[in-house]
Amino acid sequence: MFVPVEWLKQYVDIENIDIKDLRDGLVMSGSNVETVEYLGERINKIVVGKILEIKKHPNAEKLVVTQVDVGDEVIQIVTGATNVEEGQYIPVILNGGRLPDGTKIKRGKLRGVISNGMMCSGEELGIEDKALPMHQAKDGIYILDEDYPLGMDIKDVLGFDDHIIEFEITPNRPDCLSMLGMAREASATFNVPLKELKINIKEEVDNIENYASVEVLDSELCNRYVARVIKDVKIKPSPQWMQNRLMKAGIRPINNIVDITNYVMLELGQPLHAFDLDTLAGKKIIVKRAKEGESFVTLDGAERKLDNSILMIADSEKSVALAGIMGGLNSEVTDNTKTILLESANFSANAVRSISKKLGLRTEASARFEKGIDPNTAIIAANRVCELVEELKIGKVVKGVIDIYPNRLEEKVIEIRPKRMNDLLGTDLSNEEMIDILERLGMKVETKQEKFSVTVPSFRLDITQEIDFVEEIARIYGFNNLGMTLPKGNTQGAKTNGQIIEALAKNTLNAVGLNEIQTYSFISPKTFDLLCIPEESFMRRVVKLINPLGEETSVMRTTLMGNMLEVLSRNYNRNVEKAQAFELGNTFIPKSIPVETLPIEKKVLTLGMYGKEVDFYSLKGVIERLFERLGIKDFEYIPEKNHKTFHPGRCANIIYGNHILGVMGEIHPDVMENYDMDIRVYVSEIDFNIIYQIASLDRLYQELPKYPAVTRDMAIVVKDDIYVKQIEAIVKENGGKILESIKLFDVYKGKQIEEGYKSVAYSLTYRAKDRTLTDEEVTKVHEKIVKELEEKLGATLR
Structure with a gap:
């Protein structure tokens, strides 16, 4: 909600409070301040001018040359505006002046004719199109409604010498959706007097019983209905001061009657609606539910299909308004309106919220009704409208009020x-x-x-x-x-084992250079096509959202790889040379299709990276470092050739016992093309639910070895299809108690090695805990290892 401070001062004594103190004080008392804007901050040398003369431009058909009186001089301005006439009062920016957007205007020539300034449109003055008065041309010059003193600063004319505070009003405080509501907050916060709003209608004529009647058929959805009648109405633009306040509050001025109802809504928080009484059949208002399948055209020109759950305002023949939301085109106030029926009602918050959502139609009125409004404000607001009508001399207030209020809300x-x-x-x-x-x-x-x-x-x-x-x-x-105190109790908060494991994993991944990312749990169904996931894959069994924001967020994710590749793609296409990231998040696996119960939420860790020095082994090293920190041992890699997202020769499953911990590898070129990337990208997805079960955070102390180690290097030639893990398994099996470690340090294929074979070199470390090993002991074990490799794998020493 936008609150002009100049308007706020009408209701509370804050004249001596600085805008910064006002903002800070309201924030500290619970009001959520979004922004504070000073409208005239960047405006300079824009004044009121009067057009004295308009002549055709000698060198351009679409331009005119005008003489404009700006108070202390008459200046020549060339313009292409089509809505200017002699005698009009307009905003003029002088030579050297500055517009709200920072644009500076200087004297110059337009098609050979000198122009000493510029006439301003509403947009150039910083007025948003949605708040620009209806009678002002969107692309034309802003025409002032009165004969203001020439040379007067436009900030004073349009009320730009003012601060606008934007508040985010929480749903539990609908009373703050008004100037009076925020004035109450300021009064309580700063302990300053609240200025009482005294309503005085000086003259009333005739009797409302001779003009209209009201019948409420659904008092459950309509708590109160107040109606007043105003006759001899003169429809015209509202005065500039009212337009200024409405525009600053983000409301478009329409005409004096509509503007007054909007003005009072902003002032008191009570929505109002004006009907052209002469268009109401039977001069009667009936509050009832719509007919099933009924069509109704609202003020925005849209035809809407209704059902009998929707509360309507009708006359004796037809519906004329959606209760609490918007009036109908068939009863709107026009330039020919002479008598109006003013509605100030209170409708059920739940009903308005439901109808607004069902019809996809939300207005300033519905935004207030759906949060709940004090029904006791209805009569005050109706009388306030009548007072303003009388004050502006645009109609005569008919004596009497129709007030149907069966269940009065008493103060608690x-x-x-x-x-x-x-x-x-x-x-x-x-x-x-x-x-x-x-x-x-x-x-x-x-x-x-x-x-x-x-x-x-x-x-x-x-x-x-x-x-x-x-x-x-x-x-x-x-x-x-409030003092800072600790809560009293007999319990002490602590992280769960799962939280500790997650924190350790994240810290480890951060330490090795990966950045954490967080993405939406909602994805597009097209993600699976981009990842080349087969049609029969379980990943395509998804939870579909009933009311998604759009197709791009219409299903719950069953994998995080699509999210990871989107992030990497976005970085790559913004010229980020190297990116390494991880995400720890939930996937959602339905128990059945169609979905009848809540899905299984499975925690998954996804790693992704690309860059000049990044390869398969970079990703493998990150995974091994992570598992080392989590105390996970005895895992292995098994080649995987059937995962369509990955390159068939550069992909492996990570195996722990009988469990598949995850998958890792280089992304398939077809997938990379789908994500608009032409480099190699490496991704791993790990089932973190299993990690919770197998991680071991206990660390056992081992004393430093007392006896020296013996190191032997071994290079063997084996067939290409022999895996390193096969070699290492035989070495460990035959190394006995004295084999301390085995480390691969070279894999070679070249001229000295027969085609179809490779040379694999290891460094083996032997050590005994209770003695110094002799060469004979080490040689005996080492030769046994070599022999077993020869017999089982056909290996030969190189």
Whole structure:
């Protein structure tokens, strides 16, 4: 909600409060301030001018040459605007002036004719198109509605010498969706007087009974319906001051009647609607549900199909408005309107929310109704509209009010315990201090022994029980004034084993150079096509969202590889030369199709990398470092040739016992083409649910060895199809207790090696814990290893 400070000052005495203090104070008392903007900050040398003369441009058909009086001189301006006429008052930016967007205007020539300034459009003045008055041409010059003093600063004319505070109003505080509501907050926060809004209608004529009647057939969905009638209406643009306030609040001025209803809505928080009474059949309003399958054309020109759950405003023949949302085209106020029926009603918050969602139609009115509105405001708002009509002399107020209010909302009386408030807040506020805070919030307090009997104003719909007062007292007292205390209890918080494992994994991956990413759990069904996942794959069995934001986020992910490749692709196509990332997140596996119960949430760790010095072994090294830190041993790699996402010759499954921990490898070129990348990318996806089970964080101390080690190197020639793990298994099996470690340090294929074979070189370390080994002991074991390699693998020493 946009709150112009100049307008706010009409209701609360904040004249002497600096804008920064006002912002900070409201933030500390619980109001969420999004932005503070000073409208005139970048405007310079824009003044009121009057067009004295318009002549055709000698060298251009679409340009005119004008003489404009700007107060102390008459200047010549060349323009292409088509909506200018002699005698009009317009905003003019002088030579050397600056527009809100920072553009500077200088004297120059247009097709050979000197132009000493520029006439300004609404857009050039910084007025958003959605707030620009209907009678102002979108691409034309902004025409002022009065004969303002020539040379007057435009900031003073359009109210730009003002700050606009944008608030994010939480759903529990609908009373703050108004100037008066924010004035109450400022009054309580700064302990300054709230200026009472006194409504005085001086003259009323005739009697409303002679003009209209109202019947409410569904009081469950319509809590209150107030109607007033205004006759002899003169439809024209509203005065500039009202237009200024509406535009600053983000509302487009339409005409004086519509503008007044919007003005009062912003002022008091009560939506209103004006009907052309002469278009209402039977001069009657009926509040009832729509007919099943009924069609209705709203003010925006759209035809909408209705059902009998939707509350409508109708006359004796037809529907004329969607209750609480938008009026109909068949009863709108036009330039020919002479008599209006003013609606100030209170509709069920749940009903308006449901209808608005069903029709896909949300308005300023529905945004307020769906959060809940005090029905006692309805009559005040109706009378305020009548007062403004009378003040602007645009109609005569008909005497009398139709007010159907069967279930009156009474003010709540709640008992609270001051001691309980202090105990919960950790404060030591006296009864007098607490009463002062509550009274500043508009509440009445009566002391009863050790309790307060508090009368809550009806506009505070969010306060229903004693505990609600804790926050109210705290925010006005000042959250920053609350002492810092630790909660008392017999329990101590600690991370679960799973959380510890996750934190260790993330820290390890960060330490080896990977950045953590987080992506949406919703993905596009096309992701599986991009990954070349087969049609029959379990990955395509997905949970589909009933009401997705769009096709790109319409299913729950069963793999994180698509998300990872999207991130890597985005970085690569933005000229990031090297990227290494990981994500630890959930996948969602349905128990059955169609989905009837909640899916299985499976935790998955995905690693991804590309770059000049990145290869298959870079990824393998990261995985092994991670497993080392998590205490996972005895895992192995098995080649995988059938995973369509990966290069068939550069992919492996990671095996632990009988479990497939995950998959790793180079992404298939076809997949890389789908993601618009022409480099090699390496990805691994690991089942972290298994990691939780097999990770071992215990570390056993081993004393440093007392006896020296003996190192023997061994180079053997084996066939190409022999895996390293086969060699190492034989070495470990025959190394006995004295084999301490085995390390591969070279794999060679070249001229000295027969085709179809390779040379594999290892460094073997032997050591005994209780003695120094002799050469004979080491040689005996070493020769046994070589012999077994020859017999089982056909290996020969090189």
